[in-house]
Amino acid sequence: MRKQCVIFITALFLLGLIFSPAVFAADRKEVLVLGMATSDIISLDPAKAFEFSGVGIINQVYDKLLDFPAGKFDTPELSLAESWSVSDDGVVWKFKLKEGIKFHSGNEVTAEDAAYSFKRVVYLKDQPSFILTQFGLTEDAIKVVDKYTVQITLDKQYAQGIFFSCLSAGVASIVDSKVAQQNEQKTDKYPNGDRGMTWLSRNSAGSGPFSLTKWEKNDRVILDANPKHFVHPPKVKRVVIKEIIEATSRRLQVEKGDIDVAWEMFPDQVKELEKNKDIQIARIAALQIWYMGMNVTKGPLADAKVRKAIRYAIDYDGIIKDIMAGAGVQTNTFIPKGFAGYEDKIIYRTNLEKAKALLKEAGYPNGFETSMDHGDQTPYPEVAQVIQNALGKVGIKVKLNKLISAQLWPKYRAQKHELILARWGPDYMDPHTNAQPFADYKAKQLCWRNAFYNDKTSGLIQKAGVEMNNDKRIKLYQDANAIIQEEGPYAFLFQPLYQHAVRNNLENFYAAPTFGLWKLYSVGKK
């Protein structure tokens, strides 16, 4: 009897192995499956999320007053807002909302919700809040004029382009105030109430093309379509974003057809995937800039000629071709390709003779010793080694310090580095998000960290911040960039490419240059 039992159980087990559950296959056409590394997500509350994947997901779930449509990345368009007006002094902005738009809960989107959403960002003061509070926003400055009109008063005039880009960022998502209030709780951090933050970290209260069904950290995110969306009802019923950290595993799964999109493939994988006729590669230059920062208070680095010599000594082709396997473009501007004002002009090509001559002029004919801090994740160490090797050729001996981020960024913020290898990505979709940190030391960001206290570039950026004419504003950034390239504290290296492997049965999949512009409602499956 016992023997028969064992045989029976073994047979059942084997049957289970042989027959996979095919019964769900019919629905698979309506489900879009993406494989990507999503372990950076901390919260899916728009007032808190500031990580790549988190912002990307919020984009699918919430609408904003203004937004960038799928595949369009230049200027934001009206979304929940129907129209806007501004006072003559450029300080008081009014936005009129479209009528009849519903949240996923069925509640109507009103000015109350818009005001509540902005006020909670100001009140919660979490990481991305500066995107709104940089305009001097306080809770009192946000008012409901009537059911469909919200008024925002800024502390002074700002360029419209910057303000609108910030209003289309994830942090400016419009949250269903009734649902958020129902789920408010008192926490250690917010003893007077968290305005729904704890609940919204893993639930949603939006009106966007998708609603958040589930987020299990290190496992998957499930989004279900909102077929009643006022302008972009999704083409698929469900999106599953599966956490697959390992790029090789993502590649195998997209080739097998278990996932529809494999996010961010490495260059060598792309070469192999290009041979697969069921797969195409969606490419776009990421809005990221890889650069080397030079602390101008540290010895020879104080001399602009030395910094220029370093820029001439770097082996840009070696970095892009050998380390990035071609998945990057050299850049000599802090405005990345994809933003207005980008200049496709290379100033620094490797020229060791020129570098040596500049070092000689600066009084360092035999070079000097310095150190470079860099992150521990690929390709930071590899890029650092190429730079070390290149600088060695002109006599600059570089000691490399590989640090984890909890060591690296505090050191950078405290201006304790000599050279540092880093990258910068935009916080919102306007060149100002790069120009300010790179060229205005008063913003206490990159320019300040590298101790480049240049009032001229700072003045240009501050002027641009309030310039209402967009063309003039862009010109100011370009003028600042010219100074930064000539004497600034950076060597700009490259802008990387995003390369996603997409199965051929997908339609209208647009690679976005940043997670903040990522839209899935357009994607359909044949």
Next chain:
Amino acid sequence: MVQYLARRLVTLTITLIGIMVITFFIALVVPLDPLAAIAGPQAPQETVERLRKLYGFDQPVYVQFGRYLYRLAHGDLGTSFQTGRPVLEDILHFFPATLELATLALAIAILVGIPLGVLSAVYRNSPLDHFSRVLSLVGVSMPVFWLGLVLMLIFYFKLGWLPEPGRLDIMLIDPPRVTGMLLIDAVIAGDGEVFWDGIRHMILPATVLGLFGLAGIARIVRSSMLDVLSQEYIKTARIKGLNEFLVLTRHALRNALVPTVTIIGLTYGGLLEGSVLTETIFSWPGLGRYLAQAFLTLDLNAVVGGTMLVALTFSLVNLAVDLLYAFLNPKITYTE
């Protein structure tokens, strides 16, 4: 016996408190800034300082420790930065996935390792013994990362015998969460499809982990068996004409198991910490990756809570091993 158990539990509590204190202070005195991880590289300095205040890192260490102790006394391990959830809830969420995988891996290691060890001892220096040696060597020395990818390439990608990495097919819906262990929850929900799919998804990661455990078990069983087989009482049993199978299992193996149980306990303790690499390759949402992320981002509450859990499971497994000795060898008793 009861007295022994009580004494062990008191020691365990003291150990846990010691580990908590040490971990807390190590995490605070290392020259790293947890705010750098929370705020990210781009946040302006003001944001960093505002967050420092919000998270209470602006307070002196003794105040932070006092607060932690107060919360701990109320059963609160604090909130994790990386999930925004109470650490206890996180641990209860991630640990079952690891427990399930570790248990299956250990089962594979025992079911293959013990017979292999016994047979290697009985057929010493035979091809089987050499095979066992090579398998153990592979299990111990092959990098898990490499082995996992190779097995995935063969059994998932090329042959298609086993499903894609992950815990469950993307089209299947998780059964209602009761224990957090997928297979058990599927049985409770009476969902056969999820159960079988769950098993199929576990085979590769459990094999990779099991192979690692198997190596140690097979080697220790072999050497203990060789030792036992040369004893007088085995010869006596054989002379009495006892069936060789009974000699090996009832007389030899039972005695050889005492040292083996120690290795099994240590292996299980190690598996229960979660394996970062296996979990990474096989997209397994377990404790290993949660803890690794916690350490890398200096998620203080998760680091201290997780370390205490690991210490607790290790101590409990060891306690179970010690109690098993008495069962395996009645000569061992626990008295004051």
